[in-house]
Amino acid sequence: MKRDIKLIVTDLDGTFLDDEKNIPQINIDAVRACKEAGIHICPASARNWPSLEDIAQEAGMTEYCLICNGVAILDAATQEVQYRNRVAPQAVEPLARIAMKYGSRVQVMGTHRMIAMSSMVQHGPHMHGGKVVRMRGRRMLHQVDTFEEFIEAAKDDCNVLFVWLDHKDHLPMYTEMCEVGDFELSAADEDHVYVMARDATKGKACEILAGLYGIRPDQVMAFGDGKNDIPMLRWAGIGVAMENAMEQTKDAADYVTCTNNEGGVGKAIFRLIFGEER
16 A cells, blocks of 8 residues: 555545536445455535435445534444534524525534425525536425424524525625624535534544544545535545645645546545555
8 A cells, every 4th residue: 555544534525426426436446445455434525314325325335424514423334423513502593593684595404304494495406506416315304384493493403504695695694693603604615605513524523533443634535625625634644635626625635636527536545545547
């Protein structure tokens, strides 16, 4: 091996998955090679467990999963939550009120379900950047009719507050939310943001995951393409960005691999860890 890597953590959408939400064969081959070499490999996604489960199974990632943008770590074999840093129940209502002031849609992501008011559920094909985006995984959406019902359902289950809004409103909304408390605001794309508890990031989750395995930061490799991946790329000993990544993400990385559609994760693993060109 070329590098003493014992743990690999990879984002899914735009990174491990191609644009059609399929897994390139070279990525599956890389997961298998890592497992045979005793290297742990785990997903780190903004997805919750239902929307991630079938991807993890197909990929052969059968150990821990970092879900909800690093808010929680779940054991894929037992579905037991090993770590969780949710939004405090008393903060959910004031945050939601502020989010609805600025956002066109607001939803809450729990470990096993999404929660939304019926008036804020998107119907028809999922659009992003004017294009239809293929969805993958179970959504498990719990719909309610009123704001009061929304808060009651969400207050104990708020891992992430999803807010769809214009980029120009990110800072004003965050500034107002800071009057409620100290929160993380992150984004994978320009049209929506994630609001989470303080220190609920993929970077912090990687640190905790490495601790569960007894692995040092310099023995960790992380892959990502979005702004929300930057904390884990900076924390890991080797941070790898995709060629299709945002410029800020590339700047935070130690290495840039080819695109998600070209199996960039698998190619980088074979090149940097096994010294093979695939």
